[in-house]
Amino acid sequence: MPSRRSLLLGAAGLMASGCRASAQPDTAVPPLKSIAPYRVGTCAMTGQLDDPAWTRLALEHYNQITPEWEMKMEYILTPDGYRFDAPDRIADWCEAHGMALHGTTLVWYSQGEEAFRGLSPVDYRQQFDRYIAAVAGRYAGKVRGWDVINEAVAEDGNGLRQHHWAQNLGELDHMVRAFEQAKLADPDAVLFINDYNLENNPKKGATFLKLVERLLNAGAPVGGIGTQSHLDIEIPEGQISAFIHEAAQFGLPLHISELDASRRREGGPPDVRSVSFRTTQQFDRIAELTTAYSRLPEHKRYGLTLWGVRDTDSWLRRPPHDDGKDSPLAFDAFERPTAVARALAESWT
Template identity: 50%
Template sequence: MRADPPRLNRRALLAAPIALAACDRFAAIQPAAGPLAPPLKSLVPAPFGATGMTGQLDQPDWVEQILRHCSQLTPEWEQKMERTLGPGFSYDFEPSDRMVAFAGDNGLRVHGHTVIWYSQGSDVFNDDLPRARFAAEYDRYISTFVGRYRGRMAGWDVVNEPVAEDGDGLRDCHWSRALGMDGYMVRAFEQAHAADPDALLFLNEYNLENIPAKGTTFLRLVERLLKLGAPIGGIGTQSHLNIEIPAGQIRDFFRDAASLGLPIHVSELDFPMQRDGGRGPDLRSTAERRAQQVARVGELAEAFMTLPERQRYAFTTWGLRDNDSWLVREEGKNRPDESALLLDAEGRPNPAYQAVVEAFTGRAGA
């Protein structure tokens, strides 16, 4: 079996053609060549995490860097339904078990990703399945999966990406058609809580900072689900940042999110330099792109820092080094020159690393 997925189901990032505000305080930070970056886990005022996959467990350089920088690990693919659920409602948790065991053996806490996602499971949980069987298998999957790791997980992304792409309402999917638009989410949180009462349970979504309307819809959804009794313990903002959004937009979302009083997880942070296609040629210089990255990541780190300590669940990047990113891999975006993370391939600090250090500590980075 391949250690890496045949294809990662990630979505394109929506980019807005808005220039970076000249007054951003982090824009002057430049690349730093030389020594390895000081450990992020000692600089971030919360658990610092990254994603990993089973194939990387056999890469000594990856293991060394993960243990150097991280206090938390998120399985990138091993806990997604395309890997755990087979025909006839058969289960295979072996890759997930390996990731959880690696974390436990090395003193890392684990954040589970993800239990219910609109993008997966429809081949087994299809529209032809009788509704009573659908509901029973839905409950069994969640209780079996989450319960397998009872007491070993810090938290779970229980429902992933329920909001429509543009923020106009919620996604129609196989889960909502069978169990109701709010019903499938409430049910998932109830089952997960029963299976592991001590884990924090998250609603996780992307483009919340990039598209204000989507952030608003998401936060209203959280409020509604809480009123319906869903045991939501935290909210996850993936933070796949569009580095061209206006200054202040990230800060505004965090201010609104913090008002709910729940722990907040920056759950999948990256910040691509390259735009997705369809918008014509990108004439920005490398220096301009780096300045945009640094400004937006600095704003994100500052916004996270302003949260009360009890609301800082974790700060997680989607991959640790540039070469670990789904944006670089062939089965992802296949952009070999992309640099969208805090560390370069050798573990040296990228410019955005300096912005994170400055935001969290008030001093310049390495």
């Protein structure tokens, strides 16, 4: 009887040198959640819950949901107060379908400035605490974990971002405060600090891990590390594994929180790579990430979340990004598994 691994590869054959799977989206994969050794999730918006095709694919392959944006401050905090209709619906949908729920995001540098503008220092602190208590408290017992602080490190990795939270509450102090308030509101949730380009940019990855160390030394109840893993498929082999190894040294659970891998090259000279070559790179980077993550001890693996169900659901396929050709996720518009799905499946079997 041929192994599942040989079936995955044999039906399509090998591609160019160094490739380990076919670029053709015609090789079936088992339900991803059935072969993953940890939670495998995706993101959702309420409009997608009414799409039968999306729902069918999500329920077949995933067992955890992260609200894509409707649990963030830009949605919940309005001039008239808090609105919870959309995140409530996602939470209820997860409960009804036996899906775990991951909450994101309580504090993000890019949100909240207008709503907090003009507050006195005392009112600013009170409203900061009140927001975290209201949101984290509302879903206490319903979420496995929270992204408490999102994208704190500067884009180039040179220090931390400067923004209204830091200006009003302190560069490190606002993060410590956010973790403390989240812990009070939802004591059992795993509390994450989350960021992107940590594998792609070693300098940013190092700055991020130094920030984790600073927060822990300051007594912040950081419970986990989230790496978004929007992977650059052209980074050198071994770079992803190195970051996973370094992040694991804290002993905290790691969450691969927003995984995708664009086959496009942004900026620079015209991209003359063939589709097959780019697909090989994509497959190899996804396989490296998944293999390195799967080798961690069980208590360090919170789960792996893909940032969308189908390619057409991806933020990378929305204007102005979409050229109609990118395939950054596990399934294409026709629900066929892509090289991403096959890299995951091979790593897990």
